[in-house]
Amino acid sequence: MADGGPVTxxxxxxxxxxxxxxxxxxxxxxxxxxxxxxxxxxVQYPGGAIARLFEDAGIDVEVAPPSAALHHGSxxxxxxxxxxxxxxxxxxxxxxxxGVAIVHSNDGRTxxxxxxxxxxxxxxLLWHHRGSPDAAGLRLAAPLLANRVVAVSRFASPRAxxxxxARRTAVIHSPFDTSQTHDRDEARQTILSTxxxxxxxxxxxxxxxxxxxxxxxxxxxxxAALRRRMPDSDVHGLLFGGALDGMDEQVARHAQTHNVGxxxxxxxxxxxxxxxxxxxxxxMVPAIDEPFGRTLVEAMLMGTPVVATASGGNVxxxxxxxxxxxxxxxxxxxxxxxCRDILTDPQSAIRLxxxxxxxxxxxxxxxxxxxxxxxxxxxxxxxxxxx
Numbered sequence: 001m002a003d004g005g006p007v008t009x010x011x012x013x014x015x016x017x018x019x020x021x022x023x024x025x026x027x028x029x030x031x032x033x034x035x036x037x038x039x040x041x042x043v044q045y046p047g048g049a050i051a052r053l054f055e056d057a058g059i060d061v062e063v064a065p066p067s068a069a070l071h072h073g074s075x076x077x078x079x080x081x082x083x084x085x086x087x088x089x090x091x092x093x094x095x096x097x098x099g100v101a102i103v104h105s106n107d108g109r110t111x112x113x114x115x116x117x118x119x120x121x122x123x124x125l126l127w128h129h130r131g132s133p134d135a136a137g138l139r140l141a142a143p144l145l146a147n148r149v150v151a152v153s154r155f156a157s158p159r160a161x162x163x164x165x166a167r168r169t170a171v172i173h174s175p176f177d178t179s180q181t182h183d184r185d186e187a188r189q190t191i192l193s194t195x196x197x198x199x200x201x202x203x204x205x206x207x208x209x210x211x212x213x214x215x216x217x218x219x220x221x222x223x224a225a226l227r228r229r230m231p232d233s234d235v236h237g238l239l240f241g242g243a244l245d246g247m248d249e250q251v252a253r254h255a256q257t258h259n260v261g262x263x264x265x266x267x268x269x270x271x272x273x274x275x276x277x278x279x280x281x282x283x284m285v286p287a288i289d290e291p292f293g294r295t296l297v298e299a300m301l302m303g304t305p306v307v308a309t310a311s312g313g314n315v316x317x318x319x320x321x322x323x324x325x326x327x328x329x330x331x332x333x334x335x336x337x338x339c340r341d342i343l344t345d346p347q348s349a350i351r352l353x354x355x356x357x358x359x360x361x362x363x364x365x366x367x368x369x370x371x372x373x374x375x376x377x378x379x380x381x382x383x384x385x386x387x
Contacts, residue, residue, distance in 0.1 A: 002318050004288065005030060005323055006037055006038040006101065007036065007037050007038065007101045007294070007377070007381065008037075008038050008040055008098060008099050008100045008101055008102075009032070009037050009038065009039050009040065009100070009101070009102045009103075009104055009112075009377065010039075010040045010041075010042065010044065010098070010100040010102070010103045010104065010105065010123070011025055011029065011040065011041045011104050012042040012064055012103065012105065012109075012113070012114045013025075013041070013042065013043050013044065013050050013064075013106070013110060014044055014067065014109040014110045014112075014113050014114075015044065015050075015069070015108075015109055016043075016044065016045045016048040016049055016050055017049070017050075017201075017242075018049045018053055019105040019107070020130065020174065020293075020294040021106045021128070021130050021217060022106070022194040023053070023103065023294060024106070024130075024174040024175055024294070025055055025104075025106050025128075025368040026050050026054055026057050027175040027176065027369070028059075028175055028176060028287065028366070028369060028370055028373055029041065029054070029059050030057060030058075031175075031366045031367055031369070031370035032061070032080050032203065032370055032374065033133060033370075033374060034206050036374065036377075037096045037377060039059070040062065040098060040100065041054055041059055041060065041061045041062065041063055041238065042061070042063070042064035043061050043062075043063060044063075044064055044067065044069070046061075046063050050367060052207050054364075063147050064091075064110065064377060065089055065090055065094045066090075067091065068087060068113065070290065071087055076219060081130055081157075083106065083120075083228040087113070088113075088116040088117040088120055088316060090115075091113070091114060091117035091121075092116075092117040092118075092119075092120035092121040093121075095117060095118065095121035095123050096121045096122075097213065099116055100118075100121065100123050101123060101124060101381065102124045102125075102126060102377055102380060102381070103115075103117070103118035103121075103123050103124070103125050103126070104126045104128060105118075105125065105126070105127055105128060106128045106130070107128075107130065107131075107133060108135065109263055110266070111127060111137050111141065111142075112141075113143075114142060115127065115145040115146070118145070119145050120272065124147045124148075124153060124380040124381065125145055125146050125148075126146070126147065126148050126149075126150060126226065126373075126376065127142050127145070127146035127148070127149045127150070127165070128149075128150045128378065129142070129150065129151045129152070129154075129158075129169075129197070129291075130152045130156065130174075130291050130292070131156065131291055131367060132136070132286045132291070133151075133156055133159055133162050134287060135156065135293070136188075138158050139158065139164075139222075142165040143158075143163045143164055143165045143318055144163075146165055146168065147168070147337065147380050148168050148169075148170065148376055148379070148380055149165045149168055149169040149170070149243060150151075150169070150170055150171075150172050150373070151169055151170070151171050151172075151291075152171075152172070152173060152174050152291050152292035153171060153173065153291055153292040153312070153313030154171055154311065154313075154315050155289075155291060155292075155312045155313045155315075155316065156291035156292065156312075156313060157169050157171060162381060166378065170230060170372075172265060172372045172373065172376075173292060173316075173317075173363065173364055173369070173383075174292055174294060174297070174361070174364070175201065175364065175365065175366040175368075175369030175370065176297050176298065176301060176302060176364045176365065176366065176368070177336055177366060178210065178361045178364065178365045180272075180274055180301065180367070181348055182272075182274055182278040182302060183274045183278070184278045184279065184303065184304075186204070186279075187276065187278040187279030188203070188278075188279040188280075189279075190275075191203060191208045191238070191279045191280070191300070195234060195236070195238075195265055195367060197234070198234055198267070200233075201234045201235075201236050201282040202234060202235045202236065202281050202284050202343055203236055203238060203279065203281050204223060204226070204235065204236065204237050204238065204280065204281065204282060204283075204284055204339060205209075205237075205238050205276070205277055205280040205282070205283045205284065205296035205299070205304070206219045206237065206238065206239045206240065206241070206283075206284055206286070207239075207240040207241060207273060207276075207277060207283060207298075207299075208240075208245040208287070208295055209242055209243075209244060209250065209387045210239060210241055210243035210244065210248055210308060211244050211245070211247060211290065212247070213287060213288060213290070214286070214290070215286040215287055215288060215330075216239060216247060216250075216251050216286075217250065218252060218286040218330065218332055218335070219237060219284060219286050220237065220244065220254045220255050220258060220260065220264055221239055221254075221258060221297055221332035221333075221334035221337075222284060222286060222332040222333075222336050222339070223235065223236075223237035223263060223264060224258040224259065224260045224332070224366055225332045225333050225335070225336035226267060226335075226336040226339050226340060227260060227263065228336075229336055229337070229340045230343065230344075231341060232362060233343070235263060236263050237260070237263060237265065238267050238276075238285075239251065239265065239266050240263045240267045240268070240270050240273065240276055240277075240295075241266070241267075241268070241269055244364060245307075248307075251265070251266060252266065255276065266286050272299045273298060274293065274301065274302050277298055277302050277304050278302040278304060280299075280302070280304055281297065281303070281304075281305075281342075281343060282299075282304060282305040282306065282307060282339060282342055282343070282349075283296065283304055283306045283307070284306075284307050284308075284335055285306060285307070285308035285309065286308075286309055286335055286347055287308075287309065287311070287316060288309060288312065288329055288330065289311055289312040290311065290312040290313055290314060291312060291313050292312075292313035292317065293308075293313065293314065293317070293318070294327050295322075296314065296317055296318070297317060297360050297364050300317075300323065300324070300353075300356040300359070300360040300365075301357060301360045301361065303353045303354070303356075304353065304355070305324065305325075305342050305349050305352050305353045306318060306323075306324035306325070306336060306341050306356065307324065307325045307327060307338035307342065308325070308326055308327070309327060309328070309329040309330075309331075309335070310326040310327060310328065310329060311328070311329045314326065316355075320340055320354075322352070322355055323352065323356035323359050323360075324353050325338040325341065325342065325352075335364060336370060339350075
């Protein structure tokens with residue numbers, strides 16, 4: 001880069017399954033000060049879902065140099081690790097050729113593919129961690145390769161034990177478009193029409209990938225428990241999100257087992273997600289050890305009350321009884337009780353939702369997130385933070 005010009009920050013992405021990390025990165029890149037930093041967004045699959053996400057937001061993308069295809073959730077064994085290490089050399093040459101000063105990696109597959117390449121290219125590495133604090137990469141690779149680590153919550157931060165990146169870690173919550181609004185009545189009518197439900201139906205949302213950690217089967221059990229508590233109400237559970245490893249079929253079978261087959265609706269991935277959350281009476285978050293759930297905050301911003309397990313990053317986003325309800329983990333009855341309390345006390349639900357919306361707007365905006373990240377970039381480059 002030329003002296004005084006913008007610093008090139010590389011955002012590589014591996015795979016083509018869109019998740020919260022991509023949405024958050026998109027929000028960050030939109031707000032980056034182009035006078036200071038020039039983002040270089042790399043994708044593995046031109047025309048794929050990740051490429052379209054960024055292009056639809058007006059962000060240019062380029063095709064990354066060839067690298068291994070890593071599947072979501074798959075473990076990286078010794079042989080694959082050796083293959084990734086050897087593949088880091090051509091990636092490092094690419095980074096040097098493009099004058100990249102910082103590599104900002106955003107998920108496990110990207111860390112595995114690009115972290116060593118950043119080191120070999122003598123670029124700074126910002127390791128953005130959005131997963132478990134016990135993740136192998138965070139424990140074993142980040143201390144050796146990352147210049148700085150960003151964790152999306154205190155829960156997700158590396159533990160200060162042995163060799164650790166804890167002292168190089170900053171907690172910065174994920175960014176959200178706080179200006180986004182949707183007509184709740186319109187969204188509700190869209191859902192009722194889509195599913196041919198009665199106007200009095202009570203709509204309980206689950207939002208996120210259908211994977212075991214997010215507990216979609218527990219959601220089904222909680223809907224069954226809620227219907228027993230509210231026999232005169234037409235309660236329906238709507239699962240928004242794509243399924244992995246046949247979880248959609250497991251959910252359907254579980255619903256039949258618990259006699260709620262007609263009340264559980266697999267909605268698939270729907271965009272924009274906030275619109276569909278706005279149409280629901282509340283969002284239930286049964287997930288365990290969720291680092292920092294995006295849909296939880298999106299629901300708050302839409303004025304949709306939230307009932308979540310007191311686990312992981314949920315406790316950092318919600319104040320129980322003030323901005324949502326926190327209940328015992330792994331407990332369908334506790335989830336059902338929390339939902340019933342909100343559904344049967346509409347005035348309290350309105351106050352809860354309004355307080356949550358106001359707090360989410362003040363805490364989780366894209367601009368304040370980008371300012372915090374850019375201050376880290378400056379720190380990594382030993383530059384004074386610009387006003």
